[in-house]
Amino acid sequence: xxxxxxxxxSFRDAYHQRRGSLLAKVLTPTHPCFSSLxxxxxxxxxxxxxxxxxxPNRNYAPCYTETEAKGWVDVFAAxxxxxxxxxxxxxxxxxxxxxxxxxxxxxxxxxxxxxxxSGWPNWLLPVLYAVCTNLxxxxxxxxxxxxxxxxxxxxxxxxLEDAARLVxxxxxxxxxxxxxxxxxKKWGVYFMATIMFKxxxxxxxxxxxxxxxxxxxAQKSDLPSFDDFPRSxxxxxxxxTGMIYFLDSKYAEAETYLSDAYRMCHPDSIHNQxxxxxxxxxxxxxxxxxxxxxxxxxxxxDLHRLYFGVLSAIQxxxxxxxxxxxxxxxxxxxxxxxxxxxxRGRQICLRNVLRKTWRxxxxxxxxxxxxxxxxxxxxxxxxxxxxxxxxEEVECLLTxxxxxxxxxxxxxxxxxxxxxxxxxxxxxxxx
Amino acid sequence: xxxxxxxxTQVKARKNLTQTDPNVxxxxxxxxxSGKRTFPDALKQYVARTFETIPVGxxxxxxxxxLKRIITDAYEKxxxxxxxxxxxPLPQELLKRRKEQDGNVQTSETSNKDSDRxxxxxxxxxxxxxxxxxxxxxxxxxxxxxxxPKQESSPVTKRKSTYSKLEDSELFEKRARLDVSRKFxxxxxxxxxxxxxxxxxxxxxxxxVGRCTELEKRYFRxxxxxxxxxxxPLHVLEKTLALLKKKWKSEQNYxxxxxxxxxxxxxxxxxxxKNEFTISVYEIHARIAxxxxxxxxxxxxxxxxxxxxxxxxxxxxxxxxxxxxxxxxHTCNNSDINEYLASLTPSExxxxxxxxxxxVRAALAQGNYHKLFKLYMDCPGMGAYLMDLFIPRERIAAxxxxxxxxxxxxxxxFLTDELGFESYRECVxxxxxxxxxxxxxxxxxxxxxxxxxxxxxxxxxxRAAAYSKIDIKGQI
Numbered sequence: 082x083x084x085x086x087x088x089x090x091s092f093r094d095a096y097h098q099r100r101g102s103l104l105a106k107v108l109t110p111t112h113p114c115f116s117s118l119x120x121x122x123x124x125x126x127x128x129x130x131x132x133x134x135x136x137p138n139r140n141y142a143p144c145y146t147e148t149e150a151k152g153w154v155d156v157f158a159a160x161x162x163x164x165x166x167x168x169x170x171x172x173x174x175x176x177x178x179x180x181x182x183x184x185x186x187x188x189x190x191x192x193x194x195x196x197x198x199s200g201w202p203n204w205l206l207p208v209l210y211a212v213c214t215n216l217x218x219x220x221x222x223x224x225x226x227x228x229x230x231x232x233x234x235x236x237x238x239x240x241l242e243d244a245a246r247l248v249x250x251x252x253x254x255x256x257x258x259x260x261x262x263x264x265x266k267k268w269g270v271y272f273m274a275t276i277m278f279k280x281x282x283x284x285x286x287x288x289x290x291x292x293x294x295x296x297x298x299a300q301k302s303d304l305p306s307f308d309d310f311p312r313s314x315x316x317x318x319x320x321x322t323g324m325i326y327f328l329d330s331k332y333a334e335a336e337t338y339l340s341d342a343y344r345m346c347h348p349d350s351i352h353n354q355x356x357x358x359x360x361x362x363x364x365x366x367x368x369x370x371x372x373x374x375x376x377x378x379x380x381x382x383d384l385h386r387l388y389f390g391v392l393s394a395i396q397x398x399x400x401x402x403x404x405x406x407x408x409x410x411x412x413x414x415x416x417x418x419x420x421x422x423x424x425r426g427r428q429i430c431l432r433n434v435l436r437k438t439w440r441x442x443x444x445x446x447x448x449x450x451x452x453x454x455x456x457x458x459x460x461x462x463x464x465x466x467x468x469x470x471x472x473e474e475v476e477c478l479l480t481x482x483x484x485x486x487x488x489x490x491x492x493x494x495x496x497x498x499x500x501x502x503x504x505x506x507x508x509x510x511x512x
Numbered sequence: 513x514x515x516x517x518x519x520x521t522q523v524k525a526r527k528n529l530t531q532t533d534p535n536v537x538x539x540x541x542x543x544x545x546s547g548k549r550t551f552p553d554a555l556k557q558y559v560a561r562t563f564e565t566i567p568v569g570x571x572x573x574x575x576x577x578x579l580k581r582i583i584t585d586a587y588e589k590x591x592x593x594x595x596x597x598x599x600x601p602l603p604q605e606l607l608k609r610r611k612e613q614d615g616n617v618q619t620s621e622t623s624n625k626d627s628d629r630x631x632x633x634x635x636x637x638x639x640x641x642x643x644x645x646x647x648x649x650x651x652x653x654x655x656x657x658x659x660x661p662k663q664e665s666s667p668v669t670k671r672k673s674t675y676s677k678l679e680d681s682e683l684f685e686k687r688a689r690l691d692v693s694r695k696f697x698x699x700x701x702x703x704x705x706x707x708x709x710x711x712x713x714x715x716x717x718x719x720x721v722g723r724c725t726e727l728e729k730r731y732f733r734x735x736x737x738x739x740x741x742x743x744x745p746l747h748v749l750e751k752t753l754a755l756l757k758k759k760w761k762s763e764q765n766y767x768x769x770x771x772x773x774x775x776x777x778x779x780x781x782x783x784x785x786k787n788e789f790t791i792s793v794y795e796i797h798a799r800i801a802x803x804x805x806x807x808x809x810x811x812x813x814x815x816x817x818x819x820x821x822x823x824x825x826x827x828x829x830x831x832x833x834x835x836x837x838x839x840x841x842h843t844c845n846n847s848d849i850n851e852y853l854a855s856l857t858p859s860e861x862x863x864x865x866x867x868x869x870x871x872v873r874a875a876l877a878q879g880n881y882h883k884l885f886k887l888y889m890d891c892p893g894m895g896a897y898l899m900d901l902f903i904p905r906e907r908i909a910a911x912x913x914x915x916x917x918x919x920x921x922x923x924x925x926f927l928t929d930e931l932g933f934e935s936y937r938e939c940v941x942x943x944x945x946x947x948x949x950x951x952x953x954x955x956x957x958x959x960x961x962x963x964x965x966x967x968x969x970x971x972x973x974x975r976a977a978a979y980s981k982i983d984i985k986g987q988i
Contacts, residue, residue: 480917
């Protein structure tokens, strides 16, 4: 077990060198000293112990004033409580997530106070990121515990809702900072916005994301240019913005943001790319009727498993396969919120069925096709006997094809005929 | 009148269970108000204590009179500044002592009067009783010697005007509502109290236990802690439900029924009653609201029902699960639909109502109007009432599609069948209502045709308007 004193030494070094990201590492549960920290003091002695460890001999360096130093002692005291609850809570068994959340919430408030009242400089922003990230994660853990304890009560995200309020405060502090750009905490807005989005998505209150977006848009002219933000802030922000559009069924906008996110995403991060593509593929299917190649899908095993069946059924006009594939993974698709979008692919699948039927026609004038012919084609491709395919329904499907621009021509109902355009009757597809 | 000034803002939130009315709640007037008299703080506190702790069983007027007597006495004897008001027994205690000596004659009389007064004025005949039996019970502000006309009248006039704005039903006399509001703000309590009942206890911690035995009660939105005397306990509510069912069958008066159900729901809520009966109250109200197309009320019931189904057994959850999906289809909110689909279990999806609603959803998603209107014709339960909400919109959408795909025209007979109209006539009327009367061509009496190229822009514009909030619908 690493010596807990490393925590304090690292803090002093990082603070001295003004390296926020190093400092933030000290305050994450993945730090090697996290568990030994829990054994470094007792809840009663923590303040005194931390004072002596953090600032030996009452020497406030690298801080300048006692107030500044005291702010950090408070942060570390709360951090000690977090580690205590996780490592030693529950009477020594550890993982007391509710206590950990309380301590984490206190720690967040100390950090917020530091930024708001004690004029913490913006190189400390990584501390804010780390604290808010931990707060969110611990809140989720605590809520799971709470829900498990009271199975009768309807599921509630009590702690996470509380965390959302604190994170929102952090976001507001960043957004409202008026210091000159190089010293501004405005550099934190997109990172904080992303944490807000994650929280609201988890809470299933996606509409609240719009408040964050609105606040950002209102300040747009005062913010640094989006391109100047670190990529690690931009990509998640683009991803969530795209997601919000996607859920609003605004596929064109969603596609713009998701493609940008995909383009900027780290080339080695298959996980993040998978996340982005999970929505980008249905998006492009809906807006451009585009289907990714199998070779491309193979790069992402999860996506291949999830989408390949459906997409190849669409491509080859196999209605039966399409319906079966969609039904088979319906639950997962619904959970990923892509079912309703993917379902629209049936129209493209149907278009391909009709095109194939039409191509195989052996008649001189291919512009006049009996509806009955298409009925047989659909029956063959959906694996149902012809008599079970309702001719009126076929006609209805054909009207939709024409109205949506997937087929060019018109229907003459009385003659039971589709009159197809002589040129390019199925636009956008090879003949 | 601006909304903030509606009648209810007058009622101040009560901090205890005692019989207070707005006038009493206002703090004692400063000495300057009465001109010649000033009061020691200790006396003010004494008065406050008096009104804080009026037991429910005691008549306030008596206590006020007693208080007045004590204060006047103190003035006349000129001890008002010297008296130890902190240790002075409260008027109600003095009264109680006196009563114990006199024997209890007064109470029974009051309770008779009161029980009469709090009968609900549903029929106009009843209201006459109400009017005659209610001299305003509002008491004067403690340190004022005369009623201030402004304070007296303002709540009354305000309530009246709110009433006339809110209710157009002739059924209820204005007074009836007035009386109800008084019932909540200033009620006396004739029925016997539980022994350990302490009137001064703060409210809102636990459920109220109702003591009202009237079957019917008008809905009144609570502005303060509920008064147990105006709340019906479960066994009374059960009778109420039976009565209301009967009345609904015989009278079909929706305004009355809706109001009564709202007050039942309120009584259930304040008493924290969550059981099968609660479910059936909400279910019946939901069905009635559905039948009458009152979507707002229906949605309230539905929301409550889904939270009840999670914790309470019983009821017709399957039926309402189907309705809920149809409701969501009406609102066209794709993310909500997705959330709801995610929450349904496989066995729930197989139940009749949900299975049907799922088919409706699929038909809508594919623009398959042929299937949609077939499903509309064959809708289980009361789902058709919900489908009615979006059927006109979907007819427009289907017409927009058909006008683009069919040339040069379509027969009305075909349209009537495809779009689920009951008759030619209904179909033609629908087309005319939507501005397509000039696109109709009559070949002969039996063959009217819709000229599609001409009608297309009309229905496309209408469709865009109908989906103005969700303009992606129908596109792929």
